[in-house]
Amino acid sequence: MKFESVLYAAATLSIVSAHTIMNKVNHNAQGVGIYMPSDDSPQMDVTSKSMACNGPPVSGFKSSSQKISVAAGSTVTGAWLHTLTNSEADNKVIASSHKGPVLAYMKKVSDAAQNPSAGPGDGWFKIAEEGLISSSQWAVDKLISNGGTQSVTIPSCIANGDYLLRFEVIALHSARAYPGAQFYMECAQITVTGGTGTKSPSTVSIPGTYSGSDPGIKVNIYNTKGQPYPASYQIPVIT
Template sequence: MCEASRCFVGSRLQGVFIGMVKGSRVGDAVPIAESRLVSAFIWPETWSAKKFHENFAGSNLQIDTSYAIRTPTYDGPINDVTTEYVACNGGPNPTTPSSNIINVVAGSTVNAIWRHTLDSTPANDATYVLDPSHLGPVIAYMKKVDDATTDVGYGPGWFKISEQGLNVATQKWATTDLINNAGVQPIAIPSCIANGQYLLRAELIALHSAGGSLGAQLYMECAQINVSGGTGTATPSTVSFPGAYGQSDPGILINIYQTLTTYTIPGPTPFVCGAAQSTAKSSSTSAAASTAKPTSSSTLSTSTVTKTSSGAVATGTGTAAVYAQCGGQGWTGATACASGSKCVVNVCLRDGEYGEYVVACVSDGDIGLLWDSRRR
């Protein structure tokens, strides 16, 4: 544990959505200006509410911050996948309505931009995209709606258009590729969908504390877009939010602090123009759906994910005592916790600075509290 320090139990990693840059066609590179900063994953020192910043740009077009986004007034995660807030945020992170809509051409690429904090840049923040220890999948969905400015978001109609999870050969997560690509998540808009208004949902799932119930942290927001130029030759099969994810799904409830041979990305398989339609979770190898050219010298590597119907099994044996280590990089000891405690990630504070994190068993009554790690 973090001797003579304090820990935020459960590592309440926070964040909101993204900035966006709209490309002209699939394969076009779009320069990302460092001024287009947004809050996605935010360390505990910035728990205070932050404004959500969102940007689109196409050619010489620059659209103002928070344009066409239901801006959250708080930047916490959604942990309960059974609530309506898993669709477009809200609830613990109240959102502000927007009357704006952004035009997007079918077959083009929209880039979601993620940042560690609102003012993070490579010059002032070594982890300016997100903290590298916060690992998980990167996903995008769309929903056809009559009016994107008034649709509630939750309910049926959602179809996945891209996903990237774990490359089991390299043990590299999609969030690591996201960091290597300067925080840019390319999202290809299908060319075969119908024209009209949609909600576009970009999502990161942080699995650093997903070994316990309600431990996975979901970050998402919905952009309001109008699609033109679509052929309308395909009608995607859809799922519902809530409903697409279950709290015990193997991609939601999982101990990632081990060598994983499989990882099941939550939700259905991505919709692909011309492919057979299904909302079932795939049992085959999947890859990132986007074909967009990277917007920096780093590339988004292909994620090879074998989907299965069961979760990963911890390799450690025995039971760890309360406040004893139960996971972490290279950990081979006990991963189960004593009765009345859970295995969670604890972000530690030393002399006013946030540094290391530990994975340890914490009593149920302490989870979510600021506590003194000397009480072991």
């Protein structure tokens, strides 16, 4: 067995113990203004409606009627945690083996408190993405070093109103076959103020924008030395 295959198998075995949850937005209390699951399981079917905001209302998910007011052009921060009560220093955010990109999308909606039912379908536009940063650092590595904090800037050119803000981490440690990539996402409920409304971004559908054959989703990230740092990586393209 090749060394890279050994690492791939080891990473796959760590799946159960190394998931993650977005649980706080803008330093609010846990679950305020965000639709939050009680467990840290990923989505793996890119055709599922759960790809939008991590599932329809089901037992174990905590909804919130609150919306978070944010100014256009300002920074919004989300906090990722392995579990809602986890305090293990070596695995507080997500396992370091779970390399991959970190992204963010927005969708204008009539009422953000209708999260997550307002999530599936067209209207999504990407506002941030980071993938393979260097030959020794992924966006997930950066997320871990930042203590699980993901910061995104709300575009100043969008219209005022309610939006879903979708934070996403894609773990690629077992993505050599589909389904294998793990998708972690949560949607915050925000109301944007102070936007100029001068631009209407092109939008895509979630589910629909990702494909199981996308080279950024079905991919072997291990190099010839068995390290999870390929020569290049293409972040999933929105289509």
